[in-house]
Amino acid sequence: MIERWALISGLKGDLDTYELIQKDLKKTPGNITLFVLGDMIGPEKNCNKLLHRLINPKSNDLQPWCIYGWWEEQILLESGYRGNQRAEALRINKGEEVVKSLINAVDKSFLDWIAALQFGFVELDCGLIHGSSKDVGDDLTLDTPPLTLLDRLTRLQVNRLFTARSTQQFHLELTEGILNSEVHDLTGNHKKEQKVPQKAVIGVGAGKNYTLYDVGTDNTQFVRAGYQSEKKKNGFGLHF
Amino acid sequence: MNQAVISCLHANLPAVEAVLKDIELQGITNITCLGDLVGYGPQPNEVIELIKEKKIATCQGCWDEDVVDGLDACDCSYPSQIAERRGHFAHQWTTEKLTKENKDFLANLPYSIRKDKCLFVHGSPNSQHEYLLPDMDAFAALERVENAKAEILFCGHTHQPYIRELANGSIAVKVKNSGSKDIQKKEMNLPMRRIVNAGSVGEPRHGGTKATYVVYNDITDDVKIREVEYDIELTCKAIINAGLPPIFAWRLKNGFEFAERAEDASHVCER
Numbered sequence: 001m002i003e004r005w006a007l008i009s010g011l012k013g014d015l016d017t018y019e020l021i022q023k024d025l026k027k028t029p030g031n032i033t034l035f036v037l038g039d040m041i042g043p044e045k046n047c048n049k050l051l052h053r054l055i056n057p058k059s060n061d062l063q064p065w066c067i068y069g070w071w072e073e074q075i076l077l078e079s080g081y082r083g084n085q086r087a088e089a090l091r092i093n094k095g096e097e098v099v100k101s102l103i104n105a106v107d108k109s110f111l112d113w114i115a116a117l118q119f120g121f122v123e124l125d126c127g128l129i130h131g132s133s134k135d136v137g138d139d140l141t142l143d144t145p146p147l148t149l150l151d152r153l154t155r156l157q158v159n160r161l162f163t164a165r166s167t168q169q170f171h172l173e174l175t176e177g178i179l180n181s182e183v184h185d186l187t188g189n190h191k192k193e194q195k196v197p198q199k200a201v202i203g204v205g206a207g208k209n210y211t212l213y214d215v216g217t218d219n220t221q222f223v224r225a226g227y228q229s230e231k232k233k234n235g236f237g238l239h240f
Numbered sequence: 241m242n243q244a245v246i247s248c249l250h251a252n253l254p255a256v257e258a259v260l261k262d263i264e265l266q267g268i269t270n271i272t273c274l275g276d277l278v279g280y281g282p283q284p285n286e287v288i289e290l291i292k293e294k295k296i297a298t299c300q301g302c303w304d305e306d307v308v309d310g311l312d313a314c315d316c317s318y319p320s321q322i323a324e325r326r327g328h329f330a331h332q333w334t335t336e337k338l339t340k341e342n343k344d345f346l347a348n349l350p351y352s353i354r355k356d357k358c359l360f361v362h363g364s365p366n367s368q369h370e371y372l373l374p375d376m377d378a379f380a381a382l383e384r385v386e387n388a389k390a391e392i393l394f395c396g397h398t399h400q401p402y403i404r405e406l407a408n409g410s411i412a413v414k415v416k417n418s419g420s421k422d423i424q425k426k427e428m429n430l431p432m433r434r435i436v437n438a439g440s441v442g443e444p445r446h447g448g449t450k451a452t453y454v455v456y457n458d459i460t461d462d463v464k465i466r467e468v469e470y471d472i473e474l475t476c477k478a479i480i481n482a483g484l485p486p487i488f489a490w491r492l493k494n495g496f497e498f499a500e501r502a503e504d505a506s507h508v509c510e511r
């Protein structure tokens with residue numbers, strides 16, 4: 001049976017969207033593993049029902065494997081889970097009201113569960129992270145310089161990096177390239193030619209936009225919950 | 241015009257004096273120091289005072305930072321537990337010996353110094369604790385220089401002097417997003433950049449016993465690694481007399497190549 005990963009993020013308390021995705025995935029062929037790449041919470045709506053559902057899946061739900069995202073990091077900071085640090089970046093950029101809304105959106109009883117979430121998963125040769133191997137807030141997009149993308153892949157020693165922070169859906173593959181390195185030290189000159197390894201960074205989307213990844217074929221499919229797979233409907237499934 | 245770049249002095253006064261003398265003999269007055277004035281060696285106050293007296297532009301090294309802020313680097317800084325214990329002992333010894341004025345001096349050092357197209361840092365632009373080793377992934381090395389918006393990155397920390405030129409690079413990418421049916425192909429040329437590691441004045445780990453530093457000519461862009469002999473016996477005796485671990489003296493005396501550094505050069509301490 002085909003092994004597929006479903007990669008979702010940015011639900012921000014939206015249980016309806018999560019249920020829609022669960023419904024979609026039940027119809028999707030293959031053996032599916034569901035990864036939730038953070039931002040399960042947000043300041044806009046009460047997140048308790050979604051968190052409860054993620055922690056206590058219904059009997060017919062796909063088991064969600066969750067990591068923490070940028071919004072989880074903010075609530076942990078603000079709630080004293082990161083030593084003396086507080087969510088200052090959030091406070092400065094969005095204001096005190098948003099900080100308060102975030103705190104009010106999540107019952108304190110969920111904080112220990114959030115604090116126990118991992119930064120990311122490494123599955124096979126793939127890294128699954130909210131931001132990047134550098135930082136949970138690292139915003140990787142199509143416009144991020146390839147050198148930076150290579151660095152993030154290299155740090156994690158993976159060939160595929162699935163990221164969610166930007167909320168965008170994209171598949172960027174580093175196909176070829178070269179760099180000459182010449183080191184001069186006290187023992188002489190050492191020349192080396194390094195080639196770009198075939199690696200890719202995949203933006204998985206957010207909310208209703210999520211990504212299906214066929215582990216066996218390395219194919220990526222961008223999907224919008226509640227619709228048939230865009231691959232089938234519009235024929236823009238990706239075959240890298 | 242020639243300028244000298246020194247790094248990793250490590251409280252070794254005879255080595256620092258010898259290197260400054262060598263610089264002076266070449267008529268060089270523009271000196272930049274990449275930090276780690278203290279740690280391991282027996283004369284932390286003396287070395288700081290000499291740097292202050294000579295008004296040498298200095299950025300903060302990992303030891304300088306830790307002496308001020310406390311040991312908060314993760315244990316990636318050491319390759320073994322015994323090395324870590326020795327390092328912590330030297331840290332405590334140095335903290336006790338340093339005067340308040342000299343601690344304040346270390347506390348106020350900048351993380352980096354920028355001069356035109358050159359950036360001077362201790363470890364890397366990311367962290368004072370990150371090692372830019374000569375054999376690190378070439379693309380990752382180039383990323384460090386490029387993201388720092390520099391053309392030449394001067395660093396230390398590894399105690400191994402080298403000049404690395406990264407040139408004739410290109411990357412091709414295939415991109416696809418959800419809003420488009422097309423697959424776009426892009427190819428870009430990468431800029432030529434250099435990383436210059438100044439080695440170490442006070443605790444060489446390149447396989448020799450001589451202090452090392454570099455001379456950079458900002459007109460020709462030429463960089464030369466200099467090796468300088470100094471009175472190693474004097475430093476070794478001072479290490480023993482100070483009660484510091486004798487292995488620190490043995491390392492200097494034998495030009496021990498072993499570097500007390502993390503296995504994973506790309507690792508950055510989460511602080």
